[in-house]
Amino acid sequence: MPAARLRGVSSIIETRGLVMQFPSTRALDSLDVVIPSGVTGLVGANGAGKTTLISLVLGLLTPTAGSISVLGLDPHERGPELRAQIGFGPERNVFPDDLRAYDFVRHLAEVKGLPRDEARSRASDSLYLVGLGEERFRALGTMSTGQRQRVKLAQAIAADPRLIVLDEPTDGLDPVQRDEMLNIIVQVNRNFGIDVMLSSHVLEEVERVCDHVVALAEGKLVAQGSMAELAGASGGIEIELVEIDDRPTSIGDVAAQLAAAGAGVRRNGTMLSVVGLGDDELFDLAARSVAQSGARLRRLGPHRRTLDDIFADDGPGGAS
Amino acid sequence: MNVPERGDAQIVERGFQRYEGRRSGVPGAIRSVSWESIRATLGLGRPARNKIFPVISVVIAYLPAVVFIGVAVLIPGDILEPEEVADYPGYYGFIILAIVLFTALVAPEVLVSDRRNGMLAMYLSTPLDRRTYLVAKAVAVAAMLGLVTLLPPVLMLIGYSVENSGPDGLGGWMLTLGRIVLSGIAISAALAAVSMAASSLTDRKAFAAIGIVLLLFATPILAAALVEGADLSPYWRLIDISTMPFELVFRIFGDPGNFPELATWAVLASNLAWTLGGTAVVWRRYSTLVIAR
Numbered sequence: 001m002p003a004a005r006l007r008g009v010s011s012i013i014e015t016r017g018l019v020m021q022f023p024s025t026r027a028l029d030s031l032d033v034v035i036p037s038g039v040t041g042l043v044g045a046n047g048a049g050k051t052t053l054i055s056l057v058l059g060l061l062t063p064t065a066g067s068i069s070v071l072g073l074d075p076h077e078r079g080p081e082l083r084a085q086i087g088f089g090p091e092r093n094v095f096p097d098d099l100r101a102y103d104f105v106r107h108l109a110e111v112k113g114l115p116r117d118e119a120r121s122r123a124s125d126s127l128y129l130v131g132l133g134e135e136r137f138r139a140l141g142t143m144s145t146g147q148r149q150r151v152k153l154a155q156a157i158a159a160d161p162r163l164i165v166l167d168e169p170t171d172g173l174d175p176v177q178r179d180e181m182l183n184i185i186v187q188v189n190r191n192f193g194i195d196v197m198l199s200s201h202v203l204e205e206v207e208r209v210c211d212h213v214v215a216l217a218e219g220k221l222v223a224q225g226s227m228a229e230l231a232g233a234s235g236g237i238e239i240e241l242v243e244i245d246d247r248p249t250s251i252g253d254v255a256a257q258l259a260a261a262g263a264g265v266r267r268n269g270t271m272l273s274v275v276g277l278g279d280d281e282l283f284d285l286a287a288r289s290v291a292q293s294g295a296r297l298r299r300l301g302p303h304r305r306t307l308d309d310i311f312a313d314d315g316p317g318g319a320s
Numbered sequence: 321m322n323v324p325e326r327g328d329a330q331i332v333e334r335g336f337q338r339y340e341g342r343r344s345g346v347p348g349a350i351r352s353v354s355w356e357s358i359r360a361t362l363g364l365g366r367p368a369r370n371k372i373f374p375v376i377s378v379v380i381a382y383l384p385a386v387v388f389i390g391v392a393v394l395i396p397g398d399i400l401e402p403e404e405v406a407d408y409p410g411y412y413g414f415i416i417l418a419i420v421l422f423t424a425l426v427a428p429e430v431l432v433s434d435r436r437n438g439m440l441a442m443y444l445s446t447p448l449d450r451r452t453y454l455v456a457k458a459v460a461v462a463a464m465l466g467l468v469t470l471l472p473p474v475l476m477l478i479g480y481s482v483e484n485s486g487p488d489g490l491g492g493w494m495l496t497l498g499r500i501v502l503s504g505i506a507i508s509a510a511l512a513a514v515s516m517a518a519s520s521l522t523d524r525k526a527f528a529a530i531g532i533v534l535l536l537f538a539t540p541i542l543a544a545a546l547v548e549g550a551d552l553s554p555y556w557r558l559i560d561i562s563t564m565p566f567e568l569v570f571r572i573f574g575d576p577g578n579f580p581e582l583a584t585w586a587v588l589a590s591n592l593a594w595t596l597g598g599t600a601v602v603w604r605r606y607s608t609l610v611i612a613r
Contacts, residue, residue, distance in 0.1 A: 058445050060611070080346050080447035088445035094438040098366045110352040111446045113343030125336040155442075160339035192338060 011036050012163055012195050013057060017066035020052050020219075027052040029219045030066070035197065039189045041206030042199040043307060044216035050199040051091070053216070054165055057197070058083060071162055084113050087156030087164040087194075091171060093148055097141025101127060104140060105155045112159035119158070126154040130184055146177040153181070157188055164188070166198040170205060182209045203307035215310055223310045230310055236275035237282045239290070240299040243270055250295035257289040273303055349447045350456040357430045357460035373425050380418035381468035382475065384411065389479030408473050408500060409569045409577075412507070416566075418468050419511070420536055426464045427515035428528035430457050435523055441611050450606050458599075461512040462505075469511075470504025503569040510565045510591045513598025520605040536562045554581045558590035565591055 013035040020028040028049045042050050055061045057070050059079030068075060073082045095104065106123035110116060127136040130150040135143070140151065149169060156164045169185065170178045186209050189196050200206050206213055213230055215222040223230055241251045255265045255272055263285065264276040274282055279302065290297050344351075363370030388411075412419070434440040434457075443453050477496060480486040487496045514535065519528040543560035546552045557579055558564060568591050570577030571584045579587075 060444055079449060080452075083445060084343055084345065084447045086445070088442075090438065090441055090445070092438050092441065094436075096360075096433070096437045096439060098370065100365070103365055107352065107356050108442060108446065111349045111443065111448065113345055113348050113447065114339065115341070115344070118339065118341065122336075122339065129336045157336070192336065 011069075013068070013070050013197065015053075015056075015066065015068045018053075018056065018063055018068055019065040020049075020056060020061060021064040027219050028056075028063075031216075031219075031221055033214055033221060033224055035214065035224075036212060037195050038211035039186060039196040039198070039209055040212040040214060041210035042197060042214050042216070043201065043203060043206050044199075044222070045201055047218070048216040049219040050216060051167060052219075054088075054167055054197075054199060057165060058086065058088060084159075085162045087112075087159065087161035089149075089152040089156045089164065089166040089169055091167040091199075093145060093152075093172065095140045095148065095151070097139060099140050100137050101132060101140055101143065101147075101151045101154070102136040104151065105136075105158050108155045109158040112161075114159050122158045122160070123154075126158040127151070129157070129188075130154045131180070145172040146174070146181075149173060149177075149181060150184070153184060153188075157192075157194060161194060163195045163197065166196065168200060169198055170200065170202065178205065185209060203311075207307055213307065215307065217311065230307070235279070236273060236303040237279065237286060238299070238301055238303045239272040239274065239286050239297070241270050241272070241290070242296040242298050244294075244296055247294050250293045253293035254286075254289045254295050257292065258285060261285050270298075275303070346447050346452055350452055350459065353443060353448065353453065353456035354460040354463065357457060358464060360433070361426050361429045361460070361464055373421065377418045377421045377425065377468060380421070381415045381472050384414040385472040385475045385479070388476060389483070392480055392483050392485050407573075407575075408476065408496065409503070409566070409573045409575055411473055411476060412469070412566050412569060415468065415472060419465070419507070420533065420562075422465060422468050423511045423515045423536065424529040424532045427461050427512065427519040427532070428525040430460050430464075431516060431519040432523060432525045432528050435609075436525075444611060450609075451603075454602060454606055458512060458516065461516055462508045465508040465512055466504050469507040470501065473500045473504070499572050503572050506568050506572070506591060507565040510561065510594045510598075513595045513602070514561055515598075517598035517601035517605075520602045554579065555586060557582060558586055558593075561594050564594070 011034045013033065015031050015033045018028055018031040018033075019026070031049075031053070042053065044050050052061065056063055056068050057075060059070075059075030059082060062076050070082055071085055075082050102123050105126055106119045109119035109122055109126075114122065124133070124136060127133055130153050132147060132150050132154065135147060140148065143151065149172070153164075153166065153169065156166065166185070170181050173181060182205055185196055185198065188194050198206075198210070207227065210227055212224070212226050214224045215230075239254065241254065244250055251267070251270060251272070255267050258272070258274055259265045262277060263274050263282060266273045274286065277285070283300070286300055290300075359365055360370075362374045363372075434443065440453070444450065448456065474497070477486060477493075477500060481493065487493045515528075515532045518531040518535065519525075522528050522531070540560045540562045543557045543563070546556040546559075547554050563578070564587055567577045567579055567582070568587050571587055577587075
């Protein structure tokens with residue numbers, strides 16, 4: 001495959017009207033998605049269609065209708081050629097127990113087309129990169145869940161793919177291991193220019209590491225775009241106040257003053273979300289209201305929409 | 321204090337880098353998967369317990385050849401001709417246990433393991449697809465069976481030839497070698513297809529191995545019962561997967577074999593039917609297999 005041609009494509013994955021119908025269920029329904037270079041999060045609950053989309057990206061399923069293009073190629077028509085350029089980390093955590101991590105990574109690098117000597121050196125390099133350099137000759141069956149997740153990432157990158165697709169790469173990890181894994185994934189993208197698509201049902205980690213996001217629910221597209229567009233500033237401000245015993249009405253007073261000035265106010269405990277006026281005007285108004293009511297301010301800032309908000313607002317049964 | 325001069329030596333930390341070189345594509349993937357399957361079956365790069373059965377099978381397969389060559393060396397040719405020790409088609413009768421062991425061991429290890437340990441899903445995310453994956457596995461199984469069906473007779477041929485007891489002339493030698501190779505391929509193809517078919521139907525290696533052994537023992541019993549017990553046509557012997565590959569070997573060597581009442585084309589057809597039938601079962605199973613990722 002001419003690498004120059006691949007590098008020229010503007011999007012790494014593009015689908016149009018993509019439908020995947022299984023006998024009893026429609027896993028994907030008229031999906032139009034454009035995924036650019038970078039780290040992209042594929043989010044959604046179990047059964048949202050994430051794994052089906054990954055299988056279509058890898059050319060392992062034939063779409064019922066619509067089209068899909070990955071790295072400028074049709075996965076169904078040119079699957080072997082395409083898969084040589086993709087590293088895949090499956091969700092399943094089952095591997096040959098007797099096999100050493102190094103042999104596992106080396107073998108899969110060879111299957112992806114690397115010469116034997118190159119596969120050997122790159123297996124070691126990849127395992128060092130994911131922090132398993134000293135453990136690389138241990139049998140997979142003796143490794144912890146966190147180490148196995150790293151081995152999966154190492155084998156995905158060993159053959160130097162253009163794109164790696166990781167299905168729930170932090171599944172089964174504790175918070176520290178999760179942070180380390182996410183840092184490595186970001187490092188792979190930033191330092192080596194390998195595009196990443198990772199699926200996850202943990203929205204927080206997608207918000208943390210992804211440049212772009214594709215949100216699915218029940219096989220349908222809920223939202224897509226850059227994290228800045230989707231989960232960034234969305235207009236309005238947030239005011240977090242502290243409850244004070246001798247001024248129990250202070251938070252309510254602030255809300256009332258803001259509403260009286262024409263702002264839309266939504267109270268959630270000690271948090272006020274305020275919209276409806278210009279942001280500068282809202283900040284001034286909030287500062288005056290807090291001062292006049294004698295309330296104690298913990299945080300005042302622009303409202304940031306989270307992926308939770310996206311699913312709440314745009315998902316099935318959402319507000320919009 | 322002397323300060324060493326700066327030389328040309330450098331400390332190079334290679335680290336992870338981009339790869340711009342050549343990729344071997346699907347043929348390289350098939351080669352790699354076949355070789356790794358052979359390594360796994362022989363227990364290479366695995367703990368010692370994985371080597372026990374392969375070593376036993378290989379010893380059983382090669383020991384008679386070594387003994388026959390030894391006899392040919394120690395006993396003068398005018399007293400005992402090599403053909404009186406063992407002819408090439410008859411050699412398989414001595415190593416049938418090794419062949420059965422290998423047949424029952426190899427395909428389950430090669431096919432069932434991948435479905436159980438997640439490697440099948442990994443392989444199908446590489447340039448391989450289901451068809452080329454099965455080609456790689458079939459090459460591995462046939463090559464492993466060739467280890468016990470092809471190489472021991474070749475070893476015998478070389479041993480006899482070194483002792484001047486081999487075929488006459490280069491033409492005769494090449495003809496014998498060709499017949500040995502053809503025989504090894506015929507046996508390996510039929511048994512590989514049957515054992516892969518059995519291994520494609522279950523996710524437990526032990527069940528697959530038992531199924532293969534039962535098939536190898538049951539079909540000759542059934543064939544004998546039909547022909548000798550029920551007095552049916554001798555052509556019912558063609559259902560016997562344990563015997564027909566070896567019967568074909570006799571015909572390849574121009575020998576009427578153990579069942580001269582069967583036409584050679586029928587023996588050949590039986591072997592082809594087992595080979596193609598086994599292949600069809602494997603393909604049907606894998607083309608509809610749902611693979612967990």
